[in-house]
Amino acid sequence: MKTPEENFAALGLTLPPPPKPLGVYKPCLVDGKYLYLSGHGTVKEDGTLIIGRVGKDMDMEEGKLAARQVGLAMLATIKANIGSLNKVKRVIKVLGMVNCIPEFERHPYVINGCSELFASVWGTENGIGVRSAVGFGSLPDNIPVEIEALFELE
Numbered sequence: 730m731k732t733p734e735e736n737f738a739a740l741g742l743t744l745p746p747p748p749k750p751l752g753v754y755k756p757c758l759v760d761g762k763y764l765y766l767s768g769h770g771t772v773k774e775d776g777t778l779i780i781g782r783v784g785k786d787m788d789m790e791e792g793k794l795a796a797r798q799v800g801l802a803m804l805a806t807i808k809a810n811i812g813s814l815n816k817v818k819r820v821i822k823v824l825g826m827v828n829c830i831p832e833f834e835r836h837p838y839v840i841n842g843c844s845e846l847f848a849s850v851w852g853t854e855n856g857i858g859v860r861s862a863v864g865f866g867s868l869p870d871n872i873p874v875e876i877e878a879l880f881e882l883e
Contacts, residue, residue, distance in 0.1 A: 733814040733850045737804065740849055745772040745802050747809040751869065757810050764807070764817065764880040768826070770872040771795045772802040780871050784830035787873060789838055792827065795873045796842030803843075803878060804850070815883070819855035820847050822879040828868040836862040843876050 731739070748769060750756055758765045771779035783792035807814060825840030827833070840862035848856035858879075868875050 733817065736850050736852070737814055740846075742801060742846075743774055744805040744808065745774050745798070746776050747805040748772045748802050756806050759811065759882070762818075762882050763821075764811065764882055766803055766806060766878045766880070768875045768877040769799050769802045769806065770869065770875055771798045772805075773798060778870055778872055781873050782828050782830060782871070783839060783873050784833035789833075789835050792829075792839040792873050793842035796825065796827075796839050796876065797846050798842075799874050799876045800843035800846040803876065804846075807880075811882070814850060817851065818881045818883045819851060820858035820878065821881055822858050823847070823860040824877045825860065825862040826868060826875045827862065827864050828866075828871065828873050828875075829864045831864075831866070833864060836864050839874065840876070842874075 754767050756767050779795045779798055781787045783789060823844060825843060827836045827839050850856055
């Protein structure tokens with residue numbers, strides 16, 4: 730059985746730099762056996778953001794890739810703050826917010842970009858938790874997706 734770090738390496742993906750807070754908050758907080766991650770955005774490898782609204786500036790496939798990019802930013806925060814993805818036992822809760830036009834209704838599909846990444850890293854048993862996927866009229870800096878999550882630590 731492979732470790733989460735080995736599973737991530739096998740995906741061939743690159744982590745962006747861990748995002749710095751754009752407000753008065755902590756990117757993550759450990760409380761006992763729980764790791765809380767604040768809302769993360771679409772930080773790319775070069776530190777810039779994916780920008781735009783789903784249904785206007787990008788289609789839902791591009792939105793799904795943006796959600797995967799948010800997941801990568803979250804993994805970068807985990808590694809920067811607790812050292813290893815192996816220290817996370819499982820995903821408990823994911824809240825995915827999609828910046829979209831009012832007519833867009835496929836929020837869960839977009840957020841699957843992050844959920845599928847987590848399932849690839851921690852396996853389907855531990856990488857899939859409970860989840861909400863909702864639409865918003867806007868998000869900070871016009872990013873297409875913001876996601877926050879709760880994890881259980883080993």
